[in-house]
Amino acid sequence: MNQPQAVPQTDRVDHFFSFPGARNDRWRGLHVAARDWSRGSGSAATVKGLFEGLVAYEGFFAYPGRQLLATLRQRIDSGQAAGAAGLAQRISEAIVTRSYKSDAGDWQSVETLAETPPDLNTPTLARGQGHRPYFEMLVVAPGAARRGESVIEQIRRLRRGEDAFIYEPVPVGSFEEAICAAILNPALAAVTIYEGFDHESAADLPVLRDFLASAGLDAASIAGDDLPLSLADALKRVRPELDIYLLSDRHVERIAGDVRAANIRRVLYAVEELLELHLCVLEGVADRYRTPFFDNLKAYARRPISTFHALPIARGKSVFKSDWIRDMGEFYGLNIFLAESSATTGGLDSLLEPTGNIKLAQEMAARAFGADHVFFVTNGTSTSNKMVHQALVAPGDIVLLDRNCHKSHHYGLVLAGGQPLYIDAFPMTEYSMYGAVPLSSIKKALLDLKAEGRLDRAKMVDLTNCTFDGHIYNTRRVMEECLAIKPDLIFLWDEAWFGFARWSPFLRPRTAMGAAEAIEKWMKDPASVQAYEAQQKELGKNPSAAKLLETRLIPDPSQIRLRVYQTNSTHKSMSALRQGSMLLVRDVDFGQVEAQFHEAVFTHASTSPNQQLIASLDIARRQMELEGYGLVANAIEIALDIRKEVNAHPVISKYFRVLSASEMIPDEYRQTGFVDFLEPGTDWEDQVRSMHEDEFCLDPTRMTLVCGTAGFDGTQFKKLMADDYDIQFNKTSRNSVLLQSNINNTRSDVANLIRVLLEISRKIEADLAKGGENGHAAFAARIKSLMQDVPDLPNFSHFHDAFRWDAGKTTPEGDMRSAFYSAYYADGCEYLPLNSPEVDQRLKSGPEMISANFVIPYPPGFPIMVPGQVISPETIDFMRKLDVKEIHGFERTKGLKLIRPDHAKNHIRK
Structure with missing residues (x-):
């Protein structure tokens, strides 16, 4: 197979962010076209065109691989319609069902399969071990088009039946192709880099090349004097969870000692260490796969333990021996009871003072989420927020607080004695909701405190990112400009609904931890001092508050004390049980407040935390490190699909619509002019630019569906959908409901939603037709009441x-x-x-x-x-x-x- 020649020539946001789903659709389309051709109702030209569109990017995936694609091409070119249809169907079904991850037969043509004896080294179930998790490894090597099959065969020969995982190589030959593969292929878990590859692809990659340039990931922007190390840095910016290995035939000792090699997990001598590489790759994935607490909990549940502590439900005897509550055991199963205990010994650990597997699990979570420290919390992010307030805020300290934030922040300040300085978000009166707090309002509050000589009392800025309705702050800009006014401010970012964003390269820079990492890197760059000094010279000695408000302030990198906290409702966007939360810390002065933090944990955490909640946090981290990138991409795809289907439907769009970014965010906070993800003429480059530059942008996975135009208030519509159609929402407003896509949703969910909305829309039309003029008037009056006669939103007045x-x-x-x-x-x-x-x-x-x-x-x-x-x-x-x-x-x-x-x-x- 040739190297990838091009991706489909479209740069629409929904096409780019939904690449995995689009790939499935294109294979199904090829299968249908080939079937029609074999039946005499289609054409070879159509099949050939679809096939060429597919192979343009199939080199970024291990399956179906060069052999099957070559066979399919040969059948199409030679006019074997039936043979082409059969093979296209088999490949399409394997990709859609993902059976190729466990079935060796999927990797071979029928002819080859008949001639080849069973091979333990192919991706199949290991005898006696059950399913082995499958992943793919990117191999960046010179001449990948020629050497690809050789690389694949060499690595396959190293497999053993006792390997815990199985993987397939994906060979590419250039810097650009490596970045493209990392973006497009969610199955990648490791990268091996050989020296000698090219900067640019020899193939034509115009769409992705433009994207790489807009994101600062093109070869020209990022490549330094050592291309492999530059590639490692670029890959980590896109997919920080990937393990990267470098194979070199020069001074490997010197490379390993280079400070720029921090992103490389292992440097190996290319001439002699292929087996060592294979073992390293398996070990790297095993390191992320390991769940210290969950693994120990499973082992604990298998032991014959007698319990003499205050937890009768442990081991399940009181349940399964009962005539009256045995159905509880039948419903939940035995393991949940075997895994319960009040003990913190015997392989378990204490959440209050972890020293064993919980401590290790938290350290692994810190690595995964880009934090210095992580605390597991089993009673929700409400408690996480109160812990931060108690640990960091003393009576009399001033906290700049979004008045519209979750109530836990307000109650946290009551308990801590901090004084809230409330700042109002911009109003969205038409939809009876608030947006987010403008940076100008935050800066003004700090400058007012400074003018009164009371800036020293300001301890913390506390904001919700993203808001319930999807408004995302430019977190880096907020922190930098605030630190320019007060260099030791603490930031608490409530990211209860945004924890998944760590696993998207497009959303990560807008997270608290992502922005903190960028600021740390900027502080170490000598250019930061030059930028600060240049601005100080321009501002003069005593700039006015008005001047400071209108200036994009640059902090003094030598004075910054970067102290960032992020609370994360893991259960809201990842596979954790309800109330599972994480508290992330990136605080240069954490050593000074660590004792206070432990006191806050003692105050708020239960002395009997739920073991299953702790285990689910451990598991959620594992899942996101190993497949979070693809899961989040799927959530974005689902959301864009819903937007497109609702707003473009000829019937549904008469009564319902998903609000655009321009309707959710006023013009003055969208400096790039970005309108919406699916606005005609808008491409993903516009979206990337908005994510980088705009003061606020919109989380694509959160959709405000207006239902007032259908005559329903939010509460009424939520109840209708739950009671009559088994579709559940969470938040409502006077005239809208909030839809959230997450890593759990599928395209079947979208189809069901669209079916129901269409059914409701047709019922509205039928009722209007029956109701005559009076019915139309009553419907119009109802809409006017919901959409126009809305009360003004009250801002915070003042304290007495x-x-x-x-x-x-x-x-x-x-x-x-x-x-x-x-x-x-x-x-x-x-x-x-x-x-x-x-x-x-x-x-x-x-x-x-x-x-x-x-x-x-x-x-x-x-x-x-x-x-x-x-x-x-x-x-x-x-x-x-x-x-x-x-x-x-x-x-x-x-x-x-x-x-x-x-x-x-x-x-x-x-």
């Missing part, structure tokens, strides 16, 4: 003076903790019915109404009142217009819970 005893004159922080606990005294509180005339009178003439607690309507799901906040007319108007049933902190029968003004005065400190 009683709880601003040490606050600045212009900054809005307050002592929320005192307000929260003052409401514990019943005689100091009062209730006012929401619609009572007294509420209006007090809004007009006073005394001010002071919220005694958090009031959180669902939707929108953020606190519109916090303890100590003065209630504004806008908040009351919003509350009165709300038509949701679930409002935490508000009892309709009693009304608003308020702190009495005279009681509040007792809290004013002199």
Whole structure:
């Protein structure tokens, strides 16, 4: 087979990000065309054209391989329609079902298969071992087009039946082809680099070459004086989980000692070490496959243990011997009970003070997620957030906080005694939701604190990335500009919904850990000092706040104390059990707060953590390291498919639509002008540029589906879909629901969703046809109520003076903790019915109404009142217009819970 000649000549975002699915479709298309040709209803020219489009990129995959492709080409060229159809069908089915990973017959033509005896070295089930996980290894070598079959055969001969895994090589001959293979082939788990390969591909790769240039991954941009090491660096930027091996026939000792070789797992002498390479590759994958806690838990469950501790359910005897709850055991199975224990010995470990396999599992998670430290948390990211607040925030510290963040941050500050300086996100009034907090608002808050001489009190910036609705911050820019104002700020990024992003090269730079890594690298570059000094010279000695607000600030790399924390709801986007969370740390000063952190763990973590939750976190890490790249690519493909099918459907699009990036993010925060993933004329280069440059971009896996135009409010539509169609959503707004694609979804899920939306749309049309003029008028009025008569979203007003005893004159922080606990005294509180005339009178003439607690309507799901906040007319108007049933902190029968003004005065400190 020749080297890859080209990829399909399309640069649409959905085509590029859905490459694996598109590959399956193209093989199915070739199979159908070949079948039609064999039946006399198709043409050889059509089959030949489809085949040429396929082989353009099949060199980036191990299967079907050069032999099968050559056989298929020969049959097509010689007019063997039936033979071509049969082979195309077999290859297509093997790719779609992935049977080639376990069936040796899939790799050979029928003629060859009949003549070849069974071979233990082919990718098949190992006798007596069950299924062996399959992966592919990229081999970058000069003359791969000529040497490819030889390389494949050499590596196959090294296989043994006792190998734990089985893999196939994918040979390419250039820097560009290596990067393209890493992007397009999710099955790659290792890379072997021989010296002497070319910078550029001899083949025509215009689309991918443009992409590589836009991402700074082309040979011209990244290649240094040592091309193999430059390639290793580039591959790690795309796929940091890959093991990379370098085979050299020169001074391997010198290469291994090069600081640039940090991305190389092993340097080997090419002349004599092919077996050593094979063993290293298997060991590298085994290292990621190992799950220290889960492995020990399985071993523990197999042992005959007598338990004399307080956990009757352990070992399952109380369940399986019972006449009344035996069905529980039948439902869950035996292992879940055998794997339960209160003990932290006998092969297990303590989550509170891990010293064994939990400690090792956390260290492996830190490696996988790009952190220095990781803490496993078994009671959700709500607890992870509170741990960070308790460990890092002291009473009186000021925390810049998104008012619309998860309630755990607000309660965390109540417990820690930190003073929130609330900053409002940009509003999306039409859809009754907020976006994210503009960087200008964050900078202004810091500069206001600086102007009042109180910047030293600012301890942390606490933001949600990405938001529930998919708004992603430019995390690097936020941290750099904030550090330019206060170099030791701590950042807490709540990435509860975004943990999967680590495994996408397009999303990773926008994660907390990805941005922290980039800033660390920038700090070590001498150019960072030059850039900082040049900007300082331009700004002058005492630049105005206005000037600083309009400038893209560069921090002093010699002064930065990079302290970044990321909380991650592993269970929300990876294969972990509910409440499984990880707390990621990349803090240069962590040694100074480590003791406090352990105290926070002792405070919030259960002394009886669920063993299965810990194991699932261990397993989730394993899965993402070994197949996360492909799983996330699939989630993106699913989301783009839903967008396309909903918005382009001639019937569904009359009543439903998925909002575009331009509808979710105002123009001023999309500096590149990016409109949407599927906007005509938009290509993936535009998307990559948006990801790099825009202040906010949209997570492609999160889709806001407008249902108000179909006459449904969000809650009503969510219930309809769950009750009548078994389709579940999570978040709703007044006129929309949020769809999330994840690593669990399949194209069958998309097909079911589209079928149901079409059925509902047709029912709407049928009802309108029956209802006549009055029916149309009522439908229009309902839509107007949902889509136009929406209440304005209330911004945070201010804290009452009683709880601003040490606050600045212009900054809005307050002592929320005192307000929260003052409401514990019943005689100091009062209730006012929401619609009572007294509420209006007090809004007009006073005394001010002071919220005694958090009031959180669902939707929108953020606190519109916090303890100590003065209630504004806008908040009351919003509350009165709300038509949701679930409002935490508000009892309709009693009304608003308020702190009495005279009681509040007792809290004013002199």
